Amino acid sequence: xxxxxxxxxxxxxxxxxxxxxxxxxxxxxxxxxxxxxxxxxxxxxxxxxxxxxxxxxxxxxxxxxxxxxxxxxxxxxxxxxxxxxxxxxxxxxxxxxxxxxxxxxxxxxxxxxxxxxxxxxxxxxxxxxxxxxxxxxxxxxxxxxxxxxxxxxxxxxxxxxxxxxxxxxxxxxxxxxxxxxxxxxxxxxxxxxxxxxxxxxxxxxxxxxxxxxxxxxxxxxxxxxxxxxxxxxxxxxxxxxxxxxxxxxxxxxxxxxxxxxxxxxxxxxxxxxxxxxxxxxxxxxxxxxxxxxxxxxxxxxxxxxxxxxxxxxxxxxxxxxxxxxxxxxxxxxxxxxxxxxxxxxxxxxxxxxxxxxxxxxxxxxxxxxxxxxxxxxxxxxxxxxxxxxxxxxxxxxxxxxxxxxxxxxxxxxxxxxxxxxxxxxxxxxxxxxxxxxxxxxxxxxxxxxxxxxxxxxxxxxxxxxxxxxxxxxxxxxxxxxxxxxxxxxxxxxxxxxxxxxxxxxxxxxxxxxxxxxxxxxxxxxxxxxxxxxxxxxxxxxxxxxxxxxxxxxxxxxxxxxxxxxxxxxxxxxxxxxxxxxxxxxxx
Numbered sequence: 175x176x177x178x179x180x181x182x183x184x185x186x187x188x189x190x191x192x193x194x195x196x197x198x199x200x201x202x203x204x205x206x207x208x209x210x211x212x213x214x215x216x217x218x219x220x221x222x223x224x225x226x227x228x229x230x231x232x233x234x235x236x237x238x239x240x241x242x243x244x245x246x247x248x249x250x251x252x253x254x255x256x257x258x259x260x261x262x263x264x265x266x267x268x269x270x271x272x273x274x275x276x277x278x279x280x281x282x283x284x285x286x287x288x289x290x291x292x293x294x295x296x297x298x299x300x301x302x303x304x305x306x307x308x309x310x311x312x313x314x315x316x317x318x319x320x321x322x323x324x325x326x327x328x329x330x331x332x333x334x335x336x337x338x339x340x341x342x343x344x345x346x347x348x349x350x351x352x353x354x355x356x357x358x359x360x361x362x363x364x365x366x367x368x369x370x371x372x373x374x375x376x377x378x379x380x381x382x383x384x385x386x387x388x389x390x391x392x393x394x395x396x397x398x399x400x401x402x403x404x405x406x407x408x409x410x411x412x413x414x415x416x417x418x419x420x421x422x423x424x425x426x427x428x429x430x431x432x433x434x435x436x437x438x439x440x441x442x443x444x445x446x447x448x449x450x451x452x453x454x455x456x457x458x459x460x461x462x463x464x465x466x467x468x469x470x471x472x473x474x475x476x477x478x479x480x481x482x483x484x485x486x487x488x489x490x491x492x493x494x495x496x497x498x499x500x501x502x503x504x505x506x507x508x509x510x511x512x513x514x515x516x517x518x519x520x521x522x523x524x525x526x527x528x529x530x531x532x533x534x535x536x537x538x539x540x541x542x543x544x545x546x547x548x549x550x551x552x553x554x555x556x557x558x559x560x561x562x563x564x565x566x567x568x569x570x571x572x573x574x575x576x577x578x579x580x581x582x583x584x585x586x587x588x589x590x591x592x593x594x595x596x597x598x599x600x601x602x603x604x605x606x607x608x609x610x611x612x613x614x615x616x617x618x619x620x621x622x623x624x625x626x627x628x629x630x631x632x633x634x635x636x637x638x639x640x641x642x643x644x645x646x647x648x649x650x651x652x653x654x655x656x657x658x659x660x661x662x663x664x665x666x667x668x669x670x671x672x673x674x675x676x677x678x679x680x681x682x683x684x685x686x687x688x689x690x691x692x693x694x695x696x697x698x699x700x701x702x703x704x705x706x707x708x709x710x711x712x713x714x715x716x717x718x719x720x721x722x723x724x725x726x727x728x729x730x731x732x733x734x735x736x737x738x739x740x741x742x743x744x745x746x747x748x749x750x751x752x753x754x755x756x757x758x759x760x761x
Contacts, residue, residue, distance in 0.1 A: 200226035210234035244296030304340035547609035
């Protein structure tokens with residue numbers, strides 16, 4: 175491996191890197207930095223999170239900037255305020271021995287006035303979120319006419335968050351002869367579109383395989399019933415007493431509820447989501463970074479760009495809606511050469527998702543068994559005893575109190591003192607020794623599902639599409655008086671949409687899977703689905719801000735279709751008892 179000096183970094187920056195604990199360039203730094211220093215060129219760099227991308231673009235950018243000029247020469251665009259603050263902090267640390275170099279972070283969720291004041295003093299490099307920077311440009315507070323370099327950091331996430339219009343507006347204010355550098359963990363269609371639109375014959379540098387998972391992260395999943403998800407989460411957390419983890423939830427509501435449950439149950443946890451003010455987010459992250467928090471429960475948007483090097487676990491309380499989201503989540507652990515574990519809690523209807531992720535990231539998941547209450551209690555006991563045995567005793571402090579301690583324990587023998595100590599320290603875990611088994615017998619569940627499946631009328635046919643069990647499925651009900659509406663979506667077979675995923679998305683509205691679904695037609699680029707008319711508003715809302723593999727899903731009611739809003743004919747014999755329910759999977 176080459177040294178920092180051998181790849182062209184000057185002594186002042188090397189001094190800053192060494193003071194931060196950097197020893198030698200990472201693979202992405204060793205390839206990107208010499209190329210940026212050698213010539214002005216457009217570049218696409220694909221590498222997993224935690225591989226040193228910030229230094230890969232930040233170090234050469236600092237070295238090439240003319241610190242004697244007060245004009246803005248470099249711009250780094252980040253998807254979130256957390257990443258924006260982190261990148262600016264890192265770059266200022268790299269440049270600590272460079273005189274007169276000013277790097278300013280501008281981002282939403284914070285007062286704009288201090289940011290305007292900092293910009294007016296003059297800065298050579300701006301690190302910004304697209305929305306806030308566009309606002310500052312419109313106010314006449316930012317001049318990008320002298321830019322030499324524009325960096326897109328986490329470009330794929332920026333596009334998934336809907337910043338395309340802001341990016342277009344910002345880049346229209348920049349000179350055409352600049353260098354454009356794009357850094358991303360995945361090469362999605364949207365990222366390729368940016369490269370085509372804004373870059374000229376870019377050089378591509380790929381560290382590892384495209385879109386693959388990080389090499390030093392192992393992937394595990396636990397199969398549970400949906401109702402046992404939270405109980406399983408607690409056991410997974412308890413089974414690793416020293417864990418330091420981010421728990422990902424799908425929605426802000428789930429994030430708040432899960433964090434509040436964990437806090438009530440005695441865990442050192444807190445929530446991070448978009449409803450928090452910037453001051454609240456900063457406070458939560460400050461506690462988490464200094465490990466005053468053990469568990470951070472977060473949404474995908476809130477956790478994008480979080481740079482915490484020593485996470486032991488990433489736990490997917492809910493799997494993300496697209497595979498790229500899983501790559502970004504799991505990349506939060508196993509950073510800076512460390513190892514990490516990515517854990518998914520999956521119910522039976524989501525098993526297909528694990529196979530899709532495995533294929534995309536080219537990594538195998540290990541199916542793990544949820545530990546019993548007794549196993550957890552034993553694990554916690556061993557951890558506690560190790561702590562007690564290794565604790566350093568300040569005898570001078572203890573000796574002053576020892577006489578009082580001895581008096582209070584005079585009527586207790588050694589064995590009883592030990593048992594009381596264990597009862598006190600492990601009281602929460604002792605209560606779960608006889609807790610029920612949460613593991614799902616997949617084979618038994620499959621068999622049970624076959625037995626309970628309703629018989630189909632011989633008149634109903636199933637059209638089959640490649641790679642799907644039933645891409646067109648008739649789910650009508652005999653003698654059904656409910657009317658159905660027809661909905662159209664802008665995604666189809668080529669986007670990887672599946673019937674069970676659509677039904678799961680819709681039935682999450684009620685949490686119980688009791689919305690009647692009619693015919694589902696999945697074509698190459700579009701999908702049509704019939705569902706209970708009385709839930710039309712909720713069904714339309716179920717797809718708000720929903721993406722499949724980075725593509726925003728648009729759903730509309732097909733009001734002009736003559737088949738819509740009519741009672742469904744008999745197709746499958748209606749079961750006796752409760753209404754037939756659809757699957758609970760997600761798209």
